[in-house]
Amino acid sequence: MKKIGFYGGSFDPVHFGHINLCLEIAEKHQLDKVLICPANISPNKKRDSPPVSKDHRLKMTALAIEDIKDFQLIDNEIKRAGISYTVDTLNELKKIYPEDHFFLILGLDTFKDFSTWKNPDEILKLAEPLIGARDFIQLDPHLKYFDDFKKGMTKTQMFDISSTEIRKRIQEKKYIGHLLPAKVVDYIYDNGLYLNSL
Numbered sequence: 777m778k779k780i781g782f783y784g785g786s787f788d789p790v791h792f793g794h795i796n797l798c799l800e801i802a803e804k805h806q807l808d809k810v811l812i813c814p815a816n817i818s819p820n821k822k823r824d825s826p827p828v829s830k831d832h833r834l835k836m837t838a839l840a841i842e843d844i845k846d847f848q849l850i851d852n853e854i855k856r857a858g859i860s861y862t863v864d865t866l867n868e869l870k871k872i873y874p875e876d877h878f879f880l881i882l883g884l885d886t887f888k889d890f891s892t893w894k895n896p897d898e899i900l901k902l903a904e905p906l907i908g909a910r911d912f913i914q915l916d917p918h919l920k921y922f923d924d925f926k927k928g929m930t931k932t933q934m935f936d937i938s939s940t941e942i943r944k945r946i947q948e949k950k951y952i953g954h955l956l957p958a959k960v961v962d963y964i965y966d967n968g969l970y971l972n973s974l
Contacts, residue, residue: 780873781810782903783881784853784862786818786939787833789964790840791956793883793937797908798847800932801881805906809846810881811869812837815860816853820889827943828969830854839959861894866902878903879928884915891920900924908932946970 783798798810814833834851841847852868853860866878880903882890887907890896900921906928909915916922937955945952947970953961964970 778808778873778876779806779879780869780876781805781807781879781881781906782813782862782866782869783810784813784815784860784865787812787814787837788828788939789833789942789956789960789969790837791935791937791939791942791960793935795840795844795957796935797883797932798881799844801879801906801908801930802846804930804932805879807846807879809848811848811850812841813850813853813865816857817859819859819861819894820892832963832967832969836960836963839963840957842959863893863895863899863902866899870902880905882907883934884909884912887921887925888919890925896921904928906930908934910934943970947972 781798781802783794785794787794798812801807802810814830814837816830834849834854838849841849852865856864862880866880869878880899882905884907887905893899904927905925907925908930909932911931912929942952942955945955946964952964
């Protein structure tokens with residue numbers, strides 16, 4: 777039985793914060809594989825769809841993780857189209873990897889919204905949650921699902937990076953090489969991404 781991490785998001789664009797969270801969680805919990813899954817449309821995003829196409833987000837994510845051993849890009853949510861729900865993807869993956877144990881990788885901010893996700897109780901039956909943060913001091917222990925996540929709370933170095941801020945810096949023609957992999961930076965500029973929308 778393998779230990780497989782699942783990490784989803786818009787990755788619009790993918791950045792060092794995403795990568796570092798997955799790396800530290802994978803190392804500290806000795807995961808055999810981490811599946812990185814860009815959402816088609818995230819149910820928790822205010823806008824109806826991301827500013828760049830799904831194909832661009834898939835390519836950027838692929839470039840960002842191509843040199844990281846045991847990280848694998850999957851396109852389940854892109855292929856499924858519509859709004860992307862983690863519970864649906866985990867159910868698909870359990871059919872592909874029926875003998876393996878799944879872990880849901882989350883950052884602290886995402887965990888705080890977990891109770892609003894589609895079928896959160898079912899998600900917890902499908903995957904053991906692992907939440908990464910610098911500390912958990914300010915986390916309310918009365919928060920719903922706190923006890924479910926307590927065991928998987930993992931101290932990690934958190935990179936305070938926002939995809940929204942990266943898009944803004946691109947529009948303002950500011951340097952972004954400190955925030956995301958060089959291959960992704962080159963891809964963004966080569967394809968003229970994020971110049972007109974946040």
